[in-house]
Amino acid sequence: MDLIERYLAAIRRNLPADKAADVTAELREDLFSRIDEREGGLGRSLDKNELSAVIKDSGHPLVVASRYRQQQQLIGAETYPFFIFTLKLVLLIVGAIILIAAVAAMAFGGADPWQAIPRAVGQLAMYSLVNGGAVTLAFAILDRNGFAAEHIRKWKPETLPDLGEERRGKWEGPLEVALTIAFLLWWTGLVSPEFRPGGANFRMEAAPVWQQLYLPILILALARLVHNVIQWLRPRWKTARLILGAATAIGALALLPVLYSAGEWARIVPIGMPADAAMGLQNSLNLALRIAIIAVGVIWLIACLGELWRLGRAARERAV
Amino acid sequence: MPIEDDLFDKLRIELRRGALSLGVLLALREERYGYTLRQELEDGGLPIEEGALYPLLRRLETQGLLTSEWREEGRNKRFYRLSEDGERVLAQLLQEWNAISQSIVRLSEGNK
Numbered sequence: 543m544d545l546i547e548r549y550l551a552a553i554r555r556n557l558p559a560d561k562a563a564d565v566t567a568e569l570r571e572d573l574f575s576r577i578d579e580r581e582g583g584l585g586r587s588l589d590k591n592e593l594s595a596v597i598k599d600s601g602h603p604l605v606v607a608s609r610y611r612q613q614q615q616l617i618g619a620e621t622y623p624f625f626i627f628t629l630k631l632v633l634l635i636v637g638a639i640i641l642i643a644a645v646a647a648m649a650f651g652g653a654d655p656w657q658a659i660p661r662a663v664g665q666l667a668m669y670s671l672v673n674g675g676a677v678t679l680a681f682a683i684l685d686r687n688g689f690a691a692e693h694i695r696k697w698k699p700e701t702l703p704d705l706g707e708e709r710r711g712k713w714e715g716p717l718e719v720a721l722t723i724a725f726l727l728w729w730t731g732l733v734s735p736e737f738r739p740g741g742a743n744f745r746m747e748a749a750p751v752w753q754q755l756y757l758p759i760l761i762l763a764l765a766r767l768v769h770n771v772i773q774w775l776r777p778r779w780k781t782a783r784l785i786l787g788a789a790t791a792i793g794a795l796a797l798l799p800v801l802y803s804a805g806e807w808a809r810i811v812p813i814g815m816p817a818d819a820a821m822g823l824q825n826s827l828n829l830a831l832r833i834a835i836i837a838v839g840v841i842w843l844i845a846c847l848g849e850l851w852r853l854g855r856a857a858r859e860r861a862v
Numbered sequence: 863m864p865i866e867d868d869l870f871d872k873l874r875i876e877l878r879r880g881a882l883s884l885g886v887l888l889a890l891r892e893e894r895y896g897y898t899l900r901q902e903l904e905d906g907g908l909p910i911e912e913g914a915l916y917p918l919l920r921r922l923e924t925q926g927l928l929t930s931e932w933r934e935e936g937r938n939k940r941f942y943r944l945s946e947d948g949e950r951v952l953a954q955l956l957q958e959w960n961a962i963s964q965s966i967v968r969l970s971e972g973n974k
Contacts, residue, residue: 568940575897601913607915
């Protein structure tokens with residue numbers, strides 16, 4: 543009978559304290575009833591193995607005890623689709639940011655691929671685990687608070703995206719968000735990948751104009767992040783999306799003349815390189831950047847006109 | 863085919879899950895304790911593991927459909943029976959069960 547008491551004690555340890563005594567008393571009675579029945583049938587007491595078999599039939603103590611708990615699963619069936627959708631998105635963004643940082647470090651920072659790739663894989667594993675764990679914990683809490691039922695109750699079919707929006711690639715939205723987050727992390731210095739452009743005998747540095755424009759570019763990138771998130775997850779918020787799209791395009795256009803008028807965007811600091819060669823390299827580099835700024839300006843102007851046209855069309859549609 | 867057997871088992875468990883609660887409520891129109899209730903269900907063609915029965919009894923009691931009391935009868939046993947609310951809900955569930963059964967019969971006849 544020692545085995546029965548050990549079995550019941552193992553169940554009891556995993557039961558809610560308020561019902562532990564009551565439940566184990568009932569399970570004890572059931573076990574003895576079954577033993578009585580078996581012994582009645584055999585006409586003798588059960589041996590050790592037969593007793594063990596009866597107990598085993600009752601189930602593993604953890605499983606038996608878990609059935610008395612209200613919460614049977616970490617994330618219920620109703621919440622699971624929202625959880626898995628969010629988990630995929632978060633892992634996708636984490637993966638994209640790490641990939642972008644690794645590619646940038648190899649392409650522009652001169653990082654050794656044999657070191658950069660294993661480091662990126664390690665970061666991917668670590669950040670996926672941490673973010674996956676955080677999402678799981680958040681949804682376990684939401685599940686207990688009836689999030690899914692409430693969300694489904696409030697959901698309206700009218701919030702579904704237009705078919706035109708659906709034509710955007712599946713990964714376009716998350717990729718835009720990931721790229722903007724990656725840029726913000728780098729711009730604010732929160733993440734500093736190995737990004738030290740230069741060569742064997744010189745170092746490349748940003749010109750002071752970038753420091754002067756630090757805050758406007760930060761605000762612009764944050765506004766663009768909000769725009770990208772809306773475009774991806776709430777495409778029906780057309781007005782907010784179009785206003786933000788137009789505002790960021792106009793903001794970027796307004797910054798360009800300030801940036802262009804600086805005349806110098808990169809500096810070459812010689813490390814053993816002759817001064818005149820460094821100056822020549824700096825001039826060539828700034829000429830290339832001048833052309834790039836003009837090209838970007840033209841592209842942004844077209845984008846800005848496009849955003850304003852869409853905003854005007856949306857206003858006309860609302861008026862009709 | 864093992865996969866088909868597995869699929870059938872899953873569907874069968876889903877189908878029986880709701881029926882078990884109804885079976886327990888029906889059997890408890892007469893007062894019983896856990897072991898005799900399980901025997902009654904097994905004799906009636908609805909076998910249930912004790913690991914599933916006792917938590918189900920707790921849940922039905924918490925929902926107000928059963929009442930229980932501990933009584934000395936050879937050993938100390940917990941007896942369950944249907945409460946007044948339980949009788950009312952059982953009548954509704956039986957109606958629902960009959961409606962489902964008739965629907966299934968109609969659908970299966972329609973496919974012949």
